[in-house]
Amino acid sequence: MDGRAEPVSGSRPFEVTHRLVLSIAVPMTLGLLTTPLLGLTDTAVVGRLGQAEALAGLAIGAILFDLIYGSLSFFRTSTTGLAAQAFGRDDLREQQAVFLRAALSALGLGLLMLLLGPLLLRVAPELMTQDRAVAEVVRSYFAIRVLSSPATFVNYAVLGFVFGRGQAMLGLILQILLNGTNILLSIYLGLGLGWGIAGVAWGTAAAELLAAIVGTVVVMRQLSAVSRPSWAELVDPAKLKQLFQLNADILIRSLVLNAAFALMTRVGSSFGAVTLAANAVLMNVFMLSAFFLDGLAGAAEQLSGRAVGANYRPSFERALKLTAGWSFAMAGLLGLFFIALGIPVIELLTTSSEVREAAATYLPWAAITGLTGALAFQMDGVFIGATWSREMRNMMLLSFAAYCATLAALVPTLGNHGLWIGLNLFLLMRGLLLLALVPRKSAQSFVSAH
DSSP, rough: SSSSOOOOOOOOOOOOOOHHHHHHHHHHHHHHHHHHHHHHHHHHHHTTTTHHHHHHHHHHHHHIIIIIITTTTTHHHHHHHHHHHHTTTTHHHHHHHHHHHHHHHHHHHHHHHHHHHHHHHHHHHHHSSOOOHHHHHHHHHHHHHHGGHHHHHHHHHHHHHHHTTHHHHHHHHHHHHHHHHHHHHHHIIIISSSOTTHHHHHHHHHHHHHHHHHHHHHHHHHSOOGGOOHHHHHTTHHHHHHHHHHHHHHHHHHHHHHHHHHHHHHHHTOOOOOHHHHHHHHHHHHHHHHHHHHHHHHHHHHHHHHHHTTTHHHHHHHHHHHHHHHHHHHHHHHHHHHHHHHHHHHHHOOOOOEEEEEEEHHHHHHHHHHHHHHHHHHHHHHHHHHHHHHHHHHHHHHHHHHHHHHHHHHHHHHHHHHHHHHHHHHHHHHHHHHHHHHHHHHHHGGOOOO
């Protein structure tokens, strides 16, 4: 005997190694990192226009878009979890069904967003700014980007599916196509043709459409007609209920997470324009850390989902340990990097001496967000892959309530320092609460292994 657990009846054992974890995490990380590069490019393009209203409008428009559409990115994560479990069971028919259900749902939601676009354009900008000139810029930007809604959601479904099957390199190629095309078109249309912020928006919309078409064609070519599910299988009530419940839980979790960031922006605005701008600059530090950690969270998502589908607990536990180890190692390196080189990063992002000085004051709090958030990112991946979405939703709500209480207690006395402390505690609490549930949920999911 070599000391390893024997496979139980109906299980499909597979080995989880450092190499396997990194083969998923590294391409996902590289792909995800193209997103903040896109944000930096858009900011640089609009910043060259020399109009404060245009830059402020872009910032608010991007936040608004991320707030709404980022909250609806559950299509990617839910598709990843369900595809990974079907992949673990080696169920080719259900793998196709997972993708087709997600793609059809994505198109439906995209059309709904087109219908709601006029209402959002009328109401949303005033919720983010009282400056009419800035609000008009936001409307111009958002009115163009909303046109690509169906393509945006189809891209979520495509990426979720290929990540669920462990095809991280294909996911990287598709993300490079999406964000690379976006960057080039934004520069060309925004600066080259002088379209300004409208050019940036059109560049994004065109890139979304191109990526959706290419991604769908690539995925459909991988799917065998022999294993194609029937319409009755696609609309199976039990499968649809599982999909909608999973999506609803992830949606609530995402909305609450975005509400936490929006609350931080809202509270930060009470400290004045300089502090608000400094926080916006420092949030790029957090977002860069998040994109690095999201790659490892994606590996946890795929491997935990595959292990649940394969009904093989040893692989699940091994994936849990390896992804945690790599997540904290990466977070530590990121923290050291931003402590050492955060000032040059700040200087790259803003030319205002006042904003630079304020950002440097709060830099240490932003630098450690990777460490305080590492466990939360990893646990999100595990819970989504294993489709333990209800518990993930509940722990998010509990953490948000504690976050609000923390801000109420610390901000009046500590000001912006209290705001950043609250964010770090919010990230830390999310991870610890989810970790505490893993033993019980594992026992339930792998009950046949006992």
